[in-house]
Amino acid sequence: MSRFLRVAALRRSTPFLRTLEQRLGSAVFALALLFVGAHSVLAHEFKVGDIEIEHPWSRATPAGAKVAGGYFTIVNKGSAPDRLLSIASDISAKAELHEMGVKDGVMTMRPVSGGLEIPAGSKVTLGPGAYHIMFMDLKQPPKEGQMFAATLTFEKAGTVTVEFAVQAIGSAPPQEDND
Structure with a gap:
């Protein structure tokens, strides 16, 4: 039993x-x-012609801030160089490509004139302390967890609209941008 x-x-x-x-x-x-x-969400990419834009991101800004930075990696899979000529976004009145560097022990930031060359078969990373996008005269602050659109214009590949993922204030660059 x-x-x-x-x-x-x-x-x-x-x-x-x-x-x-x-x-x-x-x-x-x-x-x-x-x-x-x-x-x-972390690994979003955009493509136009031979150009790939990897993970556009920005940081949230404190209340009252008038500028924000934009970062991403540009990969040129083509056999000819291309050039990032301009960027525009509804989040700001204007956007400029800037370069940071150290000169005589002093950190400097200046607009890049003539665009940014992306060599054939190569990549260029825009990040904190280097080349980056400055969104100036913000119309609305980027908020953590949200996304905002921007249009990039390349000399040969043309235009592409990308989405910037907004990270926390002071956050480190995402893993994808540290390659």
Whole structure:
């Protein structure tokens, strides 16, 4: 009889185990989707011609700020150089390409005239402390977790609209930009 009771008990517990397995499987599946969704937000890319724009991002700004920075990596997969000529966005009255550097021990920032060359088969990273976009006379502050659009114009590839992902104030560059 004890064998009979064990089999009966096992049969009664099987639906519960199946339900538990289904719940666990659903939870794992949901977490996998969440991870994939988060990764796609972090690793967004845009393409025009032979040019790829990797992960445009910005930082949130404090209340009253009039400028914000914009960063991304430009990859030229073509056999000829191209040039980033201009950028425009509804978030600011104007946007300029700037370069930071150190001269005689003093950090300087200046607009880049004539655009930024992207050599053939190469990449150029715009990041804090280097080449970057300055969004000036902000119409609205970039807020953490939001995105805003900007249009980049290249000499050969043409124009492309990209979405900047806004990170926290003072955040480090995303992993993709540290290659």
